[in-house]
Amino acid sequence: MCGIVGLFLKNPALQPSLGGYFATMLDCLSSRGPDSAGFAIYGAEAPSGMLKLVAQHPQEGFDWVKVAAELALVIGFAPGLQVIATHARFTVAAEEAELREWFATQYPVLTVMSVGRSMEIMKEVGAPAAVLKRFGVAAMSGTHAIGHTRMATESAVTTAGSHPFSTGQDLCLVHNGSLSNHNRLRRELQRQGLVFHTENDSEVAAAYLSWRLRDGASLEAALTSALDDLDGFYTFTIGTRDGFAVLRDPIACKPAVMAETDDYVAMGSEYRALTGLPDIERARVWEPEPATVYTWNTRSAAREAVLA
Amino acid sequence: MNVIDLATTPVRELNTALHQLEPENPGVPWRVRNARGAHSIACGLRVPVTVEIEGHAGYYCAGMNQLATVHVHGNAGVGVAENMMSGTVHVHGSASQSAGATAHGGLLVIDGDASARCGISMKGVDIVVKGSVGHMSAFMAQAGNLVVCGDAGEALGDSIYEARIFVRGKVADLGSDCVEKPMREEDLRLLKCLLNRAGAEAQPEDFRRYGSARQLYRFHVDHAAAY
Numbered sequence: 001m002c003g004i005v006g007l008f009l010k011n012p013a014l015q016p017s018l019g020g021y022f023a024t025m026l027d028c029l030s031s032r033g034p035d036s037a038g039f040a041i042y043g044a045e046a047p048s049g050m051l052k053l054v055a056q057h058p059q060e061g062f063d064w065v066k067v068a069a070e071l072a073l074v075i076g077f078a079p080g081l082q083v084i085a086t087h088a089r090f091t092v093a094a095e096e097a098e099l100r101e102w103f104a105t106q107y108p109v110l111t112v113m114s115v116g117r118s119m120e121i122m123k124e125v126g127a128p129a130a131v132l133k134r135f136g137v138a139a140m141s142g143t144h145a146i147g148h149t150r151m152a153t154e155s156a157v158t159t160a161g162s163h164p165f166s167t168g169q170d171l172c173l174v175h176n177g178s179l180s181n182h183n184r185l186r187r188e189l190q191r192q193g194l195v196f197h198t199e200n201d202s203e204v205a206a207a208y209l210s211w212r213l214r215d216g217a218s219l220e221a222a223l224t225s226a227l228d229d230l231d232g233f234y235t236f237t238i239g240t241r242d243g244f245a246v247l248r249d250p251i252a253c254k255p256a257v258m259a260e261t262d263d264y265v266a267m268g269s270e271y272r273a274l275t276g277l278p279d280i281e282r283a284r285v286w287e288p289e290p291a292t293v294y295t296w297n298t299r300s301a302a303r304e305a306v307l308a
Numbered sequence: 309m310n311v312i313d314l315a316t317t318p319v320r321e322l323n324t325a326l327h328q329l330e331p332e333n334p335g336v337p338w339r340v341r342n343a344r345g346a347h348s349i350a351c352g353l354r355v356p357v358t359v360e361i362e363g364h365a366g367y368y369c370a371g372m373n374q375l376a377t378v379h380v381h382g383n384a385g386v387g388v389a390e391n392m393m394s395g396t397v398h399v400h401g402s403a404s405q406s407a408g409a410t411a412h413g414g415l416l417v418i419d420g421d422a423s424a425r426c427g428i429s430m431k432g433v434d435i436v437v438k439g440s441v442g443h444m445s446a447f448m449a450q451a452g453n454l455v456v457c458g459d460a461g462e463a464l465g466d467s468i469y470e471a472r473i474f475v476r477g478k479v480a481d482l483g484s485d486c487v488e489k490p491m492r493e494e495d496l497r498l499l500k501c502l503l504n505r506a507g508a509e510a511q512p513e514d515f516r517r518y519g520s521a522r523q524l525y526r527f528h529v530d531h532a533a534a535y
Contacts, residue, residue: 252405252424252442255386271364271385272345285364285383287404287423290443 001151002176003029003269004163006237006244007277008144008296011263014278019140023132024276025268026147030128032176032269033149036162037131038123040172040239043142045118046091051169053090053099054113054120056159064088067107074102085134087113087122096169111160111197116170118143118241123162143298146239148174154182155200165206168213170241175202176254176269177233185229205230209238223247223293237267243297252290259283265296310335315342319349329355331375343382350378353395367404370397373414389416392433405442408435411452417506424461427454430471436506446473447483455502457510465518469525473518474499476510485524489517 005025009015019041026037046052055067064083068090072078080091092099096115103112114121124131128149132138148163155161164172179185182201185208190196194207208229212222219240226236227250235254238245246267248256257271261283268274271285288294312322322340329335334357343349343363350359351368353376361369364382373392380388383401392411399407402420409425411433418426418435424442427435432451440458447463449471459477466483472495473486482488491513499512 251444255404257404270345270366271383272347272366275344281363286402290424 001032001153003032003149003273004147004174004176004235004237004267005029005269005273006144006146006174006239006246006265006267008244008265009263010265012143014263015143016141018142018145019136020138021277022140022145022147023138025266025273026137026149027129027132028273028276029149029269033151034127035152035157036123036125036150036159037128037148038121038150038162038164038174039135039137039145039147040114040119040121040164040166041137041140041142041145042118042170042239042241043120043140050091050093051096051099051115051117052120053092053103053115054087054122055090055103055107055110056087056113056122057110058086058159060086062086062088067110070106071102084122084136086124087135089120114166114172116241119166119170119172119239121164121166121172123148123159123164125157125159125162143242144239144244146172146174146237146244148176154178155198158198160198161200163202164239165200165203167206167210167238170239171209171213171219172239173202173206173209174237175205176235177249179204179230179232179234181231201232205234205236219245220293220295227291235269240295240297243295245293245295246288247293248288248290250291256288257285258288258294259285310338311341312338313341314344314346314349319346323348323351326350326353326357326359326376329357331355343380345385347385350376353378356395364401373397383420384418388418389414389433392416402439403437407437408433411435413452415505421458427452427471430454434502434505436502436508438506438508438510440477443480444483446471446486449473453498453502455499455506455508455515457508465520467524468518468520470520472498474502474515475518476515479516479518482518485521486518487521489519491515491517 068081082089163174166172179201182204233253235256236247259266334355337358340361345366347366351371354374356375358377361380366385368387370378371390373395375395377396380399384399384403386404387406389397390409392414394414396415398417403418403422406425407422408416410429412431416435418437421439422441426441426445428447430449430452436455443461446465450469456475460479462480463483465486496512
């Protein structure tokens with residue numbers, strides 16, 4: 001099962017309501033995935049030259065101020081810090097690799113969820129409604145968000161096994177389905193230097209995109225080649241810095257519905273996830289075609305379908 | 309007219325009320341407001357009642373229908389009219405995957421498009437799609453008629469038994485053991501009747517007919533390599 005949603009706002013006036021609309025969408029798909037939930041929200045961009053890093057500790061109440069103070073000694077000034085339940089967001093002027101290494105060596109107990117100018121990934125085990133409440137998603141603002149409710153089939157129910165999986169700065173992926181060639185592909189990607197944290201098949205899809213993008217492919221090209229290299233069932237929604245993309249496998253085993261108005265583009269595993277959106281009765285509603293790459297972004301604010 | 313608003317009434321309550329109607333006296337039509345993608349709306353009806361659904365329906369709408377007439381004034385989710393036995397289901401928008409799956413009888417009309425696996429394993433239903441159908445439509449179709457006024461996706465009629473398929477537009481490709489067949493007078497008469505019943509304006513002469521080559525399901529030792 002699993003449920004996935006994506007919401008991209010074309011109308012900036014709706015941005016303060018992004019979290020409210022998005023939380024309703026994700027909560028609706030609890031029935032498709034009651035194990036755990038996660039999301040990537042694209043809010044205010046970090047100032048030029050700075051990055052947002054989201055880290056997670058297994059328990060609430062962790063001393064994040066101490067982490068920020070120690071980080072300040074290394075980078076030369078105090079990072080911005082906001083604690084959100086088990087997660088904390090740092091805003092820092094530093095290189096991603098440097099940050100990741102510092103966290104890995106100084107605080108191996110922490111998991112780095114995301115690094116980017118705009119994107120923040122948060123995820124936890126538990127009923128989606130509880131996860132949404134814990135993070136206060138309904139009050140969040142931003143331009144777009146993607147999310148996932150999980151019913152685990154291929155690997156354990158853990159926070160690390162929850163979606164989204166980050167695939168690079170401001171890039172992440174949620175997956176409904178199961179891949180059948182993930183073990184072989186994981187070994188090949190490990191030989192290419194990619195690092196895996198779980199046995200999860202969706203993490204392999206995320207790493208595959210990271211690898212293709214690292215080699216200079218566009219997102220559209222990376223998704224098109226995924227059609228050849230990934231074997232199994234999938235509907236993917238991929239969050240990008242300025243939009244999102246949708247791809248379904250050629251057999252289209254897993255559901256997907258899209259809705260578009262002048263104000264937004266939305267994607268959900270089922271139409272009922274979209275029914276809380278404004279003017280949904282007048283939206284254009286359709287099913288994305290199998291084996292077809294769809295992308296939306298703030299530059300075009302329009303659909304570009306690339307036939308694979 | 310009975311009016312049920314699904315914003316305030318659970319689907320189960322609606323279906324229970326519809327199941328309690330008497331076959332000899334099913335009464336006035338029902339109008340269902342705020343479908344909002346709910347699953348299993350108007351499933352398992354067994355009386356000649358009319359149900360008008362406003363908005364997009366979720367999965368399995370009008371599944372197992374007998375005798376009833378169900379209109380969906382919007383799109384329908386996966387498996388609309390699945391295993392229908394008789395009656396009419398009319399989707400005024402588009403339908404998702406597996407529309408009319410395994411249906412034994414009745415008429416399913418889809419004004420828009422139907423996506424993949426339309427009429428999968430159909431067993432006698434008549435399906436008229438005014439738009440196009442997705443891949444693997446009429447997969448393992450056993451009996452009945454699938455009429456497509458638009459185009460058909462890949463592997464049309466794969467492993468088909470004895471159903472008839474009529475397509476006006478392009479066929480991406482035919483599935484295993486599905487072949488084009490000549491349009492005979494009796495086929496044109498049947499098609500005209502189906503188009504009339506569905507309110508489709510297409511001309512029967514513009515369609516092509518497809519059906520089973522009967523090489524797969526009737527085992528013949530010379531064809532062992534095809535299995």
